[in-house]
Amino acid sequence: MTKRICVLEDNDDIIEIIGFILEEEHYEVKYFKNIQDFKKGANAFRANLFLLDVMLPDGNGLDLCCELKANKETSNMPIVMMSANFSDAEMRSRCNAEDYINKPFDIDDFVSRVDAQIH
Template sequence: MDKRICVLEDNEDIREIIGFILEDEHYKVKYFKNIQEFRKGALDFHADLFLLDVMLPDGNGLDLCCELKKLKETANMPIVMMSANFSDTEMRSKCHADDYIHKPFDINDFVIRLNAQIH
């Protein structure tokens, strides 16, 4: 069975790049461009991992990470945060994500880090 990843990223170009990478790695991917869309459809997708951007048009991915870590259904799911504007230290103090990826990211490192969380 293919592994599933929910991607929350507001930038269309970055979503497209991530899509190419993850689909090439044989992941099933569901994309969301804002928190409102994510809340409507992410849990129904039954993902194995959440990949969340921090700065979003309708909120903050760090806050969403905290919410997901408190929900019984998603508390133990791996969450990987992405940001160009926050340091690891800042993100770790605000959210207990399983990993943090800085944008722009190295494609090989990106794949290795996601694979490590769900394999």
């Protein structure tokens, strides 16, 4: 059974890189560029993992992470946060995600962190 990942990222270049990496690893990926679209479409996709950027055009991925963890339907869903502007410590203090990836990221490290949360 194919594992599914919802990616919330507004940068087209990063979407392309992440898409290439995850699809090479045989994940099915659904992309959202803003929180509003994510909230409309993520549940229908039935993902196994949420991969969320922090800085988004219509809000903050850390706040969304908190919302997802507070919702009984998504509270047990693994969440991996990504940011170029926040340190691990800053993200950990604001959001209870399973892991945090700093941008730019090492491809092998990125894959191993995602794999660890989804398997």
